Each structure stands twice: as C-alpha cells, then as structure tokens.
Amino acid sequence: EAIRFIESNRKKPWLVYLTHFAVHTPLQAKEKDRKYFAAKKPGKLHNHAIMGGMIKSVDDGVGRIIAKLEELKLKDNTVILFGSDNGGYGPATSMHPLKGYKGTYYEGGIRVPAVFRWPGVIRAGTKCNQLISAQDLFPTFAAAAGIKPANQKPLDGVNCWPAIIQNKAMKRPPVIVAGPFGDFAVLHDQWKLTWSQRQVSLYNVKDDPTESKDVTLNHPETAANLADALAPFSKLNMSNQERGARQGGGRRP
Secondary structure, three states: OHHHHHHHOOOOOOOOOOOOOOOOOOOOOOHHHHHHHHOOOOOOOOOOHHHHHHHHHHHHHHHHHHHHHHHOOOHHHOOEEEEOOOOOOOOOOOOOOOOOOOOOOOHHHHOOOEEEEOOOOOOOOOOOOOOOOHHHHHHHHHHHOOOOOOOOOOOOOOOOHHHHHHOOOOOOOOEEEEOOOOOEEEEEOOEEEEEOOOOEEEEEOOOOOOOOOOOOOOOHHHHHHHHHHHHHHHOOOOOHHHHHHHHHOOOOO
C-alpha cells in the first residue's frame, strides 16, 4: 500500500508514515523465515527464530520501499527515518547491556534506533549523539522540508535538524518519558532522572548506560533541577524537605 501511494504521488510532495505491526506480539513469522533462523547457530544474546523472522520481514519491507524510490529516481529527494517506539520484548530478545525492556523507563525500554537517510544531505556512516524523541519529529521534518508550520501554537518538540546535518549534538530542553505505572524519566544531556512513588534516582547514562550507579547523593542539585522540569507532568514539586531527603538515600518521605 505504501509503495502504491508513493507511485501515485511521485510527481508532488508526499509523506508516508509506515508503522509495521511487526515486530510485536503475537509473535508470528513467515514459516520460511522462521526455519531460516532456526537453522542458524544461536547467538550470545538472541536465539528466538520467530523474532528473527519478524525482524527480517521488516527489513524486507523497508528494502522494497528503498528499491521503489531508486526506481522512481526519488531517493535523492527523500528523507527516511527508521525508528521504533520502544525497546524489545523481554521474553523474546535481549537489550544487554542496557537495563530494562519494552514497557519500562529504563534505557532498554526507551533507547531505540533513529536512523536517518538522505543521500547528498546526510553523510552515510556518520553518527550523531543528539537526544531526540518522537515529539521532535514534526518540527525536525518541517525544517528539513523548509516549511514553517502554519500553526503558531507552542510545540512540545524541538527542531533537531541542525544537529542531524551538522553531525553535532545541540543544546535542548529536557525530554520527559512516561512509564506505564505513573512513573517518569527525565533526560537532559548525559543525565537521567527516574521517578516513581517509591524512589528517585539519578544516572549519568553517558558513563553508565546500564543505570547501575545511582549518583543522586553526588549531584543533588542536578536531581532537583530535573525533578523541577518534571513537575508540570507528574505534579512532583521538589520542596526543600524532599531535596533534603535525597541526602538520606534518595527515597521520598
């Protein structure tokens, strides 16, 4: 369907938002793909033939779209983003060395691919350490297309296009991530604050991507500032009492 849409609109600007149902539960793969991966030697982290088959189906689908863009001579005028809305499904795959999986606010649940492709504009093989979230996609793609959004209402996201084409991370406001049980995470630069009803923790995910060392006591002001950024979302107000409580181990009173 996406390919037919591209063919029908190839002479004018278009946007395709394609969300493959795979990879998702129920775990179902084409039998020939399942057999292909079942016959392979198990990996150190991954040994789920059905999951492998589902990932291959996504790869095949993306490949068909890129092939069509090349056939229609549109590849040099098309920007592609390949991403995901969450981390892997815990029972079927591993996010090692990251902590957590889909449905958690840990890095294994929220750190996902963001692969951009635009021949002649984005240099192939480059890597940018820019923090970007789904909220940023609208202003970022608008900038890439040279379009100023007509709606002047404030946007939740920011334009990350300069960082992408310059391959250099830029300053940006904190990113708020909501967990499934009323918990939150706040990310800013190398810092990540996780908040739940029972615990507030601070991690330096640049040096500690496994989130194994809570450094709240070492950086109480950073923790307080990130919690203040979260306050409008979680109604968490860092009172002086709460800030002082962090000196006692990071637990809320």
